[in-house]
Each structure stands twice: as C-alpha cells, then as structure tokens.
Amino acid sequence: MRDITGGPEMGREYVPSEIEKKWQDIWESRGVFKAVEDPSRPKFYALVEFPYPSGDGLHVGHPRSYTAMDIIARKRRMEGYSVLFPIGWDAFGLPTENYAMKHKIHPRVVTQRNVDRFRKQLKSLGYSFDWSREVNTSDPAYYRWTQWIFLKFFEKGLAYKAEMPINWCTSCKIGLANEEVVGGRCERCGGEVIRKVKSQWMLKITDYAQKLLDDLEPLDYIDKVKVQQRNWIGRSEGAEIDFPVVGTDKKITVFTTRPDTLFGATYMVLSPEHPLIDDCKALITNWDEVEEYRKEAMKKSDFERAEVAKEKTGVPLSGLRAINPATNREIPIWISDYVLMTYGTGAIMAVPGHDQRDWEFARKFGLPIVEVVKGGDIQKEAYTDIETGVMVNSEFLNGLRPVEAIEKMIEWLEEKGVGRRAVNYKLRDWVFSRQRYWGEPIPLIHCEKCGWVPVPEDQLPVLLPDLEDYVPSGTEESPLARLADWVNTQCPKCGGPAKRETDTMPNWAGSSWYFLRYTDPHNDREFASMEKMKYWLPVDWYNGGMEHVTLHLLYSRFWHKFLYDQGLVPTPEPYQKRTAHGVILGEDGEKMSKSRGNVVNPDELVREFGADAFRVYEMFIGAFDQAVPWSQQGLKGCRRFLERVWKLMDILDGTPTYSPEFEAAMHRTIKKVSLDYERMKFNTAVAAMMSLVNDFHARGRITRGELRSLLLILNPVAPHITEEMWEMAGFEGHIWEQSWPTWDEAKTIEEMVEIPVQIDGKNRATVTVPRSAFEGDVRDAALQEERVQRHLKGREIIKEVYVPGKVYSIVTAESRAPETRN
C-alpha cells in the first residue's frame, strides 16, 4: 500500500484529532482571526446569532449557521477584506433560572458553566471567530449599557408604564410579548397563556412602525424575511369615523378600511373591554347581562377567543344607540369578543353586507343587512370585493366603484369633520417587563413625590443582587421584590425614600444591540465608540433562524433606529443583508428534542469523524435554507471524501501549473465553488469538489498547481485538513495568508462538446464536436450516426434546429402524422 518512492509524508494516515487541535492552537496563539480596524482595506462584518448557552450544550443546528458564515468570513479574508466575525452569549433568560431553582445553583454559576462548555465546543469546530471580542449579556460590564440604552428610551418617552391586559403565562408566571405567544401558548414552555391586567413597562415600537416598514425596502434581506416583517407590522389604510352616542356628548370612533360602506353600517360593536361601556353604565338598561358577558370574555384565554371557527357571541347595550353620520339614523350598539381592544380603536362599525364577520353576527342576532355594493348575493354571504362591485343605496357614492368610493367618502368625512384618513398597524407596543430574577434590572426608582426617576448614569449598572431564592413569589412580582434592602432606596432627585423597580428586562433586550458592542467590546466609557462603529457598521451579512424574524430582528432594528435618531449610531439600519438557514431535524425526520430522544451531540461526532468532516457534512446535508434530517451515514460519506482528499498526497506530482486536460475543470470548479459560497449553495459547492477529487483519483495524478487551488477553495469548509496538507506539500506560508483563487472565464469552456441529437423530440444519439463547429459540420456528424440513420429511415425531414453547443434537433413529417389523420 505504501509507496516508498514518494516523499517523506507519503502514506501518512489522516488523523483529524492530531491536526485539528494543532491548527486551532496556531490560529489562536498568532491571533490570525483578530479583527483590526484597517482603513486601507475594505471591511466586512459577518454576524451569526449568538447562542443562548443552554445546559444541553451545542446542538447540531448551531453549527449550520456558524459554518456557513465561517466560510464567508474566511473567503472574505482571502479576498483582502478586514473581517469582523464575532461571537458571544445571550446569557440571561428563563431556562437558566429554572435550572438554577431546580438544582439550587446560582444562575450566574450555571451560566458560567454553560458558556465554558459552549466555548469549548465551538473552539473544537475551528471557527474563525475573534474570541477577544466575546460578549456576555449577563456581564455587568455589558448590561450596564443595556440599562443605559433603556434610560434613553425612558428619557425620550418611549418607555412607559401602563396598566394593560397582557399575555400571562400561567406556567412561567411572567408576562409575555405578543411575539412570544404562539397559538395561545407560551413560546418557551408551552404553558397556557391567559389575559391579565398588570402594570407593565412598555417600549413604544409602534412609533417606528412606518420606518421599520419603509426602510425594509432597499435592504438585502431574503424575501421571506421581508414578507414576514411586513405582515407582522401589518399596515392598513382607511379612515377613522366618529359615531355620536345618542343622549350623551360622547362619540365612538372606529377604524375601518372600508369607509365606502358607511351607508351600510347598521350597528356597532365594541370590544368587551371598551372604556365607553363603563362611562355609559347609567344609560345601559341590561347591565347585569352586559357585566356577565364581560366577565366571561375576560376569563377566556386569547386562544379561546381567537378560535375562528367558533360561533359569534355578544350582547346588546340596551338603551344605548349611536348615529350613523352618513344616514343620520340611529343604530344599536353591541359588545362582542370578536372585536379586539388591542386593534384599531376597540370598536367597529358593522357592515354586515360587506364583511363576513359582521354578516355572521347579524345573521345570528337578526340585525339588518343592507346592500351598498352591488355585485354579490348578500343573502348568501357578505360581498367583499372592491374591484368589481358598484356602489348603491349610498347617495353621493352611488355608481362609483368601491375603490373610488373609499376616496370620496374620506373627503366627505373630513369636510364634515366626522372622520379622517387614518393608518393602522397590527404591531403593538412591546411589553418590556418580566417578573423574574435572571435579567437586567430596570434602572428606575419610584418616588412618591417625583414619580419614576432614572438611576443616574454614573450609578449604572444597577447590579442584579445575589439572591438565595429566585422562586417566583406567586404574588406576580419579581423575586427581587422580596429584597427589602435592595428595593428601598433614595430618590436620586429629591433624596426622599423611594423604591426600585423590581421587574427585569426580557431576554430580547441584550440581543437588541449586541452587534454594536462587538465593534468595541471593552469600552467602559460608551456602549461603543462612534469611530469603531463607523468603521464596522452596518453588519454586512447576518445569518440566523426564521424563528427570530418577528422577534429579535424587528426589535433590534427598532433599537438601532432609535439610537440612530439620537445620533448614537452611524447607520439607520443595523444589518445590510439577512439570510436564514433551515432547521436540522433528527434522523427520524422529526424536530430534534430531548423528549423525542433524537438529539445528536456534536462532541461525539467531532471525536469520531473530526471537525472538518462534521463541517463538510453540515454544509453538504442539503439546501441551506431548507429543513433537513440528520444522517450519520451522510457524515460518514463526508469523512470518506476527506480521506480521498488526503490521499491526493499519494498521487501528487511536481508540476507547478494545471495540466492541460484539467485546466477547464479547475477553472470551472473554482468558479462554481466561489459563486456557490456566495449564494449559500454550499451543498453543490461541496459536490463539485467531490467530483473534482474523484476525477483526480481516476486519473491517478494531481499536479501541485491543481492541489494548491483545490486546498484554497476547500479551506473555508475544511480549514484544518487543508492547512495541514498545505504544509505537507510545502506550499509557501499558510492558507489564511493566501489570496482567493481566480478563474478565467474563457478557460472554463471546454473545447469539445457533446451535442445530443434529437429526432422528433427524442434523444437518439450524441456527437462530440468542437464548441465552435458550424451547423453544417454538426449536421454531417449527426447524420453519420447509425442510430440517427435508423430513425430517419423512410421519414421526411421537415425542420432542423441547431442550438450551438446545446442540441441538434430534427423534425420529420411523420411526427405530425397522428394529428392530421384525425
């Protein structure tokens, strides 16, 4: 087996464990991947979502994103960019707190342990992170600035405390943001979510709804992400219309996207929480019934309330009537839980003829249905089309199409002063407090005299005090509330006795600005210096999961825009480009989870197959943006591939250039791999390199020139083996110091091409001709083929098509015969 005629390295075995540690140590000790602000070079900021260091350690899903961006980062360095590719820890959060409670270990200790494990695991995979810039959101030196930014929101009036019904997770015992409620359940623990009125800190993200929407347009985000953000923001255009309440000086304002149908509004519906109900209690003659309905509605979870299929319920507010400002007729007012307090004004004008929900409600309670848009059959269902219908029963709107009538009605409303053009968003303000221990304390102090007072900047951070017991109090307050020494303090303004806020921030706080801190992670005077941010921002390429599109991605864009408006960051958007990877499923095709017992541990795999094989497989497993099941066999195949790469050393010859017969293949592969990396088509890039390696073995020879380029393009995926082989082969320096190989477009084209010959649309033969061959020559070659002659026998050629370099197509009269016969 061993060929003693070769060099001294001939026949050496591929042992990943020997070479991987070696190169990781070299990279680290020489600071190879340290990011430097070098004004003479273009910069590139590559970002992956920093992990939550859970107790389970790294999951095979994490490396999918990290390997992908590591490939991009390594390629960029070779292309001459100054690259920032950082990593850190999103370290505050519930699972750690829950684990700490269960095992009676302080969350800080648990976090430290988990972070150490994650760091070790990530290092074993050989990522080119700049480890000197590691951040940890639970580090006081970090959350000092999270608190500082929060105070900026507070100063500008964008952080406010409000009594409002919130989503309350009965299991975590905390309030949740809307974004954290999935299908009526807690996104984190799956517990039931109910509505609860609580005083909560809120961040006014709605002030930025329009900017968040508009500025999305020019960004290089994958379409799916843009669409989801747009849907979540949920802008809709229409009008607000005021309906006077008979016998009072009050009016009910509604938001509608269909002001054109105002003449068809035959009743109104208020949300059960609508404040007008209490305001008009004296006039309501069926109060008991109303009260009863409201109680029932409050008891229901949002999930129950939102069940679409369920039948509509409601009660009238007897004694209360409103006036339709268009018809001047009195119409009844009802309450129903299909109207949400949290959208629009919490009240609607019901147009049963042209809104399906109103139609169902009207049908059930025998309310009048008036047709104001002709075109459907409102006996059967509401007619909602606005393109084709024609306005009727609507005085000055009659004859118009609804789209025109909408405009005309808005003009009319504004003229009469009973309504106005309006825009509404589904996006709600962000519930920002959590009644938990393991999070950033909200740096505010409540003073009887001065109200809410911010902790002075020079006293930040407000340290999270050590606690023996972090069990939620059950009083729906944070465990911090039990620490009297900590809670009771002095008002920074008047010096009088005051109390600290005991709620903490959600774990989306720290992650809303971590990418800023990476640019200047050790700064103790600012969250990051403007100079450093100006060099690095915006993030050039951010990859992460689809699950964070409506949460983290939107929140961090909001924070960034706010900071930009305060002149604190240099760019209006944080991320120039956003891509998303698909999830990795268990071998059974199910979502990986401990309960299913299908979780794959990367540590063992790295030990058995090596980090390089693991990385190659993570990229080869399937299309990057799709969900794919893990396969141990597939990983083995990638290890075999690296073995075959390694064995190229045995067939290496000294020629410094490409051999003529491989020149086109080399240029083509460099081109394909280069472009595929950029398009995140890592699976086909790997496949192309596998093919090339197979071809070298088939030939039994590879030149030094060929090996050199192959190692360079394979390096971003498999950095250890390629550095080792580079050294073994005695190439100059190290791969990380090399330039990315180039290709010559002209040389990617093979001189000779195989042209399929089709007769009546079927392939009958192939001919090999020079790419530049004339049509006549190709024809001659084609007609000489035995199979072609056989199929043309007794047939009349009526058409011939030659697509140069692609196909020669012959059509005979007989191909048309079956049709003419009929």
Add this chain to the structure above:
RNA sequence: GCGAGGGUGUCGGAACUGGUAGACGAGCUGGACUUAGGAUCCAGUGCCGCAAGGCGUAGGGGUUCAAAUCCCCUCCCUCGCACCA
C-alpha cells in the same frame, strides 16, 4: 381563510436565461483484497424489457423542434399570520 415556499430514484438532494433529468452523497447489488471488515478499491444501480425500444420530475390539459423549468386546472405538503375591522 390569507400570505410565502414546495412536490424529482430507495433516501438527502442536483439540473444555467426551456436544450442529454437524476450531478454529488447515502443505501443497495456484484466483484477484488483480506484472518476479519461496519476498512479500502473496482463495476453496476430511475422503471418495464433479452434486446430494439418504450415510459418517466404529484395528477390532468396546453404552448414549443424541445418542458422538472413557461401557461391553465386539480390534488397534496411545509412554514408564517390567523375574527386585524
């Protein structure tokens, strides 16, 4: 229901602006080398057929010399939102 993306061998998946469907990997079959092999190497592998040939990209129709790719209809799957007025 609305929005987005998909249905290709036994499996993961390839296929440029329409141009030899199934690259690459896995699995499987046969062979070689071996004390052995769950290592390695070689050959084969969409389906039917001895072959010639025929059939094949969810199903049906259409455009075209030529369709996985373009158009129409139907079915199915995944993801997101879900009484948003």
